[in-house]
Every structure is written in C-alpha cells, then in structure tokens.
Amino acid sequence: MENKTYICQKEDCTLCMACVNTCPKNAIKLTLDENGYECLSIDQALCINCGLCGNVCNRRNQVVRNQPIKSYALQLTEKKKLRKSASGGAFQAIAEWVLEQNGICYGCYGKFDEGEFQTGHIRIAKVEELHKILNSKYTVSLINHTYKDILSDLEKGLWVLFCGTPCQAQGLKAFLKKDYEKLIVADIICHGVTSSRIFNDYIDSIEVIDNVKIQEYIFRDKSVSWGTNYKYTFIDRNGKKRDRHCPREESSYMAHYLAGNLFRDSCYKCSLACTSRVSDLTLGDFWGIEKTHPELAKRRENRMSLRNGVSCVLANTQKGIELIEILGSKVVVDETDLNSIVSNNGNLRKCSQKPPRRDLFMEDYRKNGYLPIEKKYRNRIRKKQRTYRMKNWVKSYMPDWVRIRLYKMFVK
Template structure:
C-alpha cells in the first residue's frame, strides 16, 4: 500500500490511483493544490499494485536503444503553425501524423476557468488546445485509464507531458495492458519545474479583481507580443483586451512555488522516459545561425528510442530539421534538477495565511524588495559604464 512519507517522494502522476482495482486511492490536493495519493484502507486489498506502478525513483525504465539520444533542431514548414505554437511546432507535426492514422492525442489543456488539466483529442481542432507552454502542474484525472481504453481499441495513442507524467503513463500501461505498448507513443518535455495550481488560480482571480474585467484567454509566454525568446505572460480581458504582466513569470523563475519533488527530479538527465523529448532550442545559433533569425521559435528534439526516431522519420516532409551535437544542446534541466528556493516552505505558509497579493509583494515584483533589487541592478550598470 502506497504511503507518501515525504512530499519529495511523489510527483503526482496518478498512476497509483488509476491502477487500483478497488478505487481505494484518491488524489487529494495539499494547500498549494498539488495532488497526493490517499488510501482508503477499508477498500484496500493490499495487492501492492500501487507500489509496483510507481516510477518516481531512480529505477524508472530508461531507454536502451541508443547509448545517447539522437538530437535535432526542428521547425514546422508551415509558419502559421510555428507562430501559434510555443517553439518550432514539431509537436503539431507529430500529433498530426497520429491523428491522420485515426489515433488519439493527450496533452495539457484547460478545464473550468483556465485550470490546467490533461485532456484527450481526436481532432486537430481539439489538439490545438495543447499548444503553448502551461507553467502549472496539470491534473491527470482519469487520463491514464482513457489511454488504456484507446490502446485496447486498437488505436495509436500519443501522450505528451512532463517526464514524470510520461514515466507514470508508461508504467501504468506496462502493468495493466503491456500487450498494447507498441501503439503507445510518448513525448516528454524538458521541464523546469511544476508550479502550484492554487497560486495560478488565485493569480488570475487577483488580475480580474484588479482590472475589474473577466479573463478570456491566457498566454504563459506571449510570443506574438514579445517574441519567442522573451519570458512574459499576458492575458486577454473581455473588455480591455490583451495586457502583459511579469508577476507569475517572476515567481516561476524563483523556483519558489514548485512541487517539492521537482528539486529531486529523477528525470533531469538525457535518459528520458519519452520516445521523443521536446524543448525550446536554446543555443540554436551555435549549430545553425540562420534558422531562427526571425525569432519565431525553433524546437529541440531528442529521439530516445527507435520508436521515437521512426515516428520522427514519418513527419520529416512536414518540417525543416538538422542534426545537433548532444553536448551543444544540453540545457541545465538535461543535466540536473532545478534547485527549489530555500524559502519554499515559508512561501506556502504565507500564501495560505495571507493570500496572493501578499505573496506578490513579498516574493514577487510588486513589493519594495523587487524595486530595491532593480535599483541596485541599474546602479551597478551605471557604475560599470562610468568605469569604461
């Protein structure tokens, strides 16, 4: 029977809840909205499937087809797909192929009022909701069981998510329907860390109250307004139109609202659980200085398995691509986990006691600490110029 002694031991993939034959496990949110398994011992039959399916450990199933992944820089040939995607739209090319085969695609979309959750798509229109970065941990719900049913129905299935989610899905299918693994294709993203669902929810509520207007659309990184390389969120209001902010992005890059397991992530290396790993291609100019001069975005992919490489070969006619030397594309989170902020526990306490506005002032970009930091930075820049 699965028991989480420390929060660093659980990534929230929900494989344990989905595999339980007695539905004895519920995924219960903590005070930041991160989900953890809780067992109803009256229903538990002690089959230990929940322990067996857990893949959040150093013994997760690693790819064995290649000594190292096969990296490529990739951009979709349709520039409209690139503009409407977060990077180079390689996910669109790959998922188009799956859908054209009559398959299904799973990815992070929205439920309720921009609550991030994994969803199922059978059309390209439904799939388009999965475009773009979503800097919130998604609720997996019953998606793993849906994946299993699609595979049993003979469909090709493409699942996309963070590495811990992909590892959970693969382990769940291996332990519950291993005969269908050949039709499961998995894409994981190079993940910086998964922020709090409740902080995101309260942040949107704060913006709506501040602007006295309702939000109709969100962009975690607004490529249209600021270009691909910039990191700034924006929202669209029903009356006031699109407005940009920095507060949520600032908290994200402080690593102060991450799930605690992110600081010990077992997947922050090049032995990824996905058949293909996708990321923004930072450092693209070291390999091909011409490909992204328009700042529209370019994807990095790592083909980790032969299945992943074959899938990529299936969509080559839809994309521009070039091989990359692995050592020239190793981002920090392909080498080690993000360091969780030393005040992470205090942040959680303050958020639950005082609310989002206090958090934005004490830890974000609205208070005197941030203003003092910017002032000091500008003074140092001025001094450096005067010395030249």
C-alpha cells in the same frame, strides 16, 4: 500492503497518478495539502490492501531508460501554425501525423471554468481540436484516468501519442507494463510542477488590483517573438473585452516559477532531470541556438526563423528517430549535437534546486495569500516596466542576422 494513508512519502509524490489508474477499487483520492498542492491519499474504507498502487509508484518502480540516439533542431514550415506553438512546433507536427493515421493524441488542456483555471490531460481525436493541447502551461496537469483511456485505445489497435512531464511518462510506462508498437511517448524538458491553487490565486490578485475579469491566459505568447512572454484576455471595468500582452518580467508568477519557489517538494529531488529518459522523444525549446548554431538562420534554403521559435528534439529510441524522419516537408529539421541542447537547458543536467527562501515564501503565501505577493512584486518592478517593454518592442523587429551578431558581441 500495510494500512496507511499515502502510497509513498507525501514529499516524494510526483502526482503521476499511475496509482489512481491502477487501483481496482478507486480508493485513491485527490486532496490538497496546507500549501494548496495536490496530493493523493488512500481511502481506507475502500482499500483492499492489494498493493497494486505501490507496484507502479514512481518512487518504487524503475522503468527502462535510454540515452538520446540523435538530437535535432526542428521548426514547422507553416508559419501560421508555428506562431501558435510555444517553440518550434515539434509536438504539433508529430500530433498531426498521428491524427492523420486516425490515431489519438493526449496532452495538457487548460481553460477557465466558473472563474477557475483548470488544467488536465485530455483526449484529442480530430485535427480541429488539436489547438486545445498546444502551447505550454506552467501549472499542474492532472492525469486522472488518462492511462486507462490510453490502454483502451492501444487495445483497439490505434496509434496513440502521449505528451507530458517525465514523471508522467514514467507513470504511463509503469501502468502499461510493456511497450506497444503504436504508442509514442513524448516528454518535455521540465523545470518543475506547481499547484493549480497558487496559479488561480495569482489570477485572482490581478483581477482585484486591475478590476478586470480574466477569461483566457496564454503562458507563451509569440505576438512579439519567441520567448516567455504571456498574454491574457480580460473584461475591463467598462465591460469591454481586451487583450494584454506582457513581457515575462512583469509576471510575479513566472518570476517565482523561474526562481524555483513554486515547485512540488518532489521536483527538488527529481531523478528524471537528465538526458536518460523513458520516452521515445524529448521536446523543448532550443535556447541559445543563435550562439550554438547561427548557420541554421543563415541558410537560403530551408531557412529557420529564430524569431518564431525552434524546438530541440531528443530521439531516445529508434521509434523516435523514424517518426522524425516521417514528418518530411512539414518541418525543417537539422541533426545537431546533444551538448548544444544540454548546455542551454539546465534541467537536462540536474533538477531545479530548492531556493534558501522557498520555505519562507510558502509560509508567507500560506498566512497572507497571494495578493500581498503580487503587490510587492509590482512595486519592485515599477521603474523597470518601460525597459522591459522597450526590450520586447526591439525584439519584435530584430532580424535574425542582428540577433546572431549581438550574441557574438556580448555572449561568450
């Protein structure tokens, strides 16, 4: 391999880290670019030009993909557990089954460490620790040497569940080079990946403006209802620990995330934002189920609660189908048509589009930091906050049959 700094073009790197796990000399290092996005570069002093990193790169390596064989609406039957999951608890149900087989689960864990919110994939071997990798985290999750750990567990004959973004799932498959009977690969319906620096700068801006110290941040809080509301735990100016529950509209970070301003350059040309997947299972929110499948909320037996969240599941392999069937009484599951899922999950049709003003947004952030962005957003929504909170309050008490009737009246 020729002498160079990057394995692929920096703007093409998905940060799957297959190269990091493959390199025999640990010559690939994590750095930050001018906008604070994580990127990988080669330490030329350690590199032996073996070319192994290029062989597993997502931009060069093609892993076998499959179209979904079956698709489902799924919800955990145990309400207490369901409330802790971002949507219908599909990942939790699958992970519990794997752990019951004395297997291992790998997923994204986020926590505050010395004032910084850090996210990365971790290894879970006990049901008591499963809560660490539940719920969504809308920031980058560093794989580090997770693929090596997975290979070690598989070689010991253990069941292994891995859940990550589609590019991380592809990175794992490229690293392993073959399928394993006891490996279950799940990916998520992904909008795109941000940077840890931007999220931490957002947290810092809240702390400065509100004079608080944030200790915990939950991206998907179900205290009100299923949706994209968030919650954070903080120490106030009097030293008292408190929780703040907020509608998604009050978060400048989520507003810019959903607008597409925060993603890595590679996310805007992602080839994995489609129904053709490398995983056994694809997991996401069954958005729009009130419109496409109102009958699921009306059933007297095995009734799904729309307020508590419903997962959509694409079974892309026979292994994925068999796993859903094994879950049994842990879940309420209904087979559904793929189009009802795709129609309300745009990232199963195409990748997130780069907004025309995204470069201007990043230039503003690079020059002035996040604090002015947060202040500007708060000023913009100030008059609407009461409306947002009233809408959330109404949703928290709205029965499913009312939701369905409103959808029929106002949503075509």
